[in-house]
Amino acid sequence: MGRKFFVGGNWKCNGTNEEVKKIVTTLNEAQVPGEHIVEVVVSPPFVFLPLVKSLLRPDFHVAAQNCWVRKGGAFTGEVSAEMLVNLGVPWVILGHSERRQLLNESNEFVGDKVAYALSQGLKVIACVGETLEQREAGSTVAVVAEQTKAIAAKVSNWDNIVLAYEPVWAIGTGKVATPAQAQEVHAELRKWIHSNVSAEVASSVRIIYGGSVNGANCKELAGQPDVDGFLVGGASLKPEFVDIIKSATVKN
Numbered sequence: 001m002g003r004k005f006f007v008g009g010n011w012k013c014n015g016t017n018e019e020v021k022k023i024v025t026t027l028n029e030a031q032v033p034g035e036h037i038v039e040v041v042v043s044p045p046f047v048f049l050p051l052v053k054s055l056l057r058p059d060f061h062v063a064a065q066n067c068w069v070r071k072g073g074a075f076t077g078e079v080s081a082e083m084l085v086n087l088g089v090p091w092v093i094l095g096h097s098e099r100r101q102l103l104n105e106s107n108e109f110v111g112d113k114v115a116y117a118l119s120q121g122l123k124v125i126a127c128v129g130e131t132l133e134q135r136e137a138g139s140t141v142a143v144v145a146e147q148t149k150a151i152a153a154k155v156s157n158w159d160n161i162v163l164a165y166e167p168v169w170a171i172g173t174g175k176v177a178t179p180a181q182a183q184e185v186h187a188e189l190r191k192w193i194h195s196n197v198s199a200e201v202a203s204s205v206r207i208i209y210g211g212s213v214n215g216a217n218c219k220e221l222a223g224q225p226d227v228d229g230f231l232v233g234g235a236s237l238k239p240e241f242v243d244i245i246k247s248a249t250v251k252n
């Protein structure tokens, strides 16, 4: 069975009430390929999740940008997986490099978060990716394999995981990975999953690319055999996100 193209929009820590409504209006009016061709998930900040969910067209879905590692309780400032489920939020982004780097989330912590979120019924966009220093040292594949291993160690069912390869040096920098660079790492990740998880998961899991994807570069990236979609930051706040969604047709 083919892997359905997946386009995620990570709005990060951006937006006012008015801006969020404007983005949703643009998405709601867009003519895009049907749900059988592309799965679209947008991820506003926590505070806007109910608003976006209530206004967004029914064929698009929402994701939180994080959740607490275990059951909720006395954890000031955190939002639990149970709360997201209670609000009908189906997806969560975990292990984003901004959280790994700025908030010191370790591979093990991310693995625990992914496992807990899945156990509560959430679907997870799990992010991996190397820094420029690691790439220049030739350790890209080792780094992403180690990050994936920490997830695989805690998870037995990959049906509800989308793996996002996001090289840190390409995030928000305008320096997109070349299609060949993205394909190479995606193929290596699939190979790692084949050897360490299973052949079935390797062929079915969607591996999406993130890092300076925009309306101009998305088609060529989408044409790579192991690129199953995108996790888009900056461009997901702009009308060109619609063009990125449309790049799904490259696969069909």
Ligand SMILES: O=C[C@H](O)COP(=O)(O)O
Residues within 6 Å of the ligand: 010, 096, 166, 170, 171, 172, 173, 174, 210, 211, 212, 213, 231, 232, 233, 234, 235
């Ligand atoms: O989650 C999205 C990524 O961090 C990519 O962000 P960007 O498209 O602004 O480079």
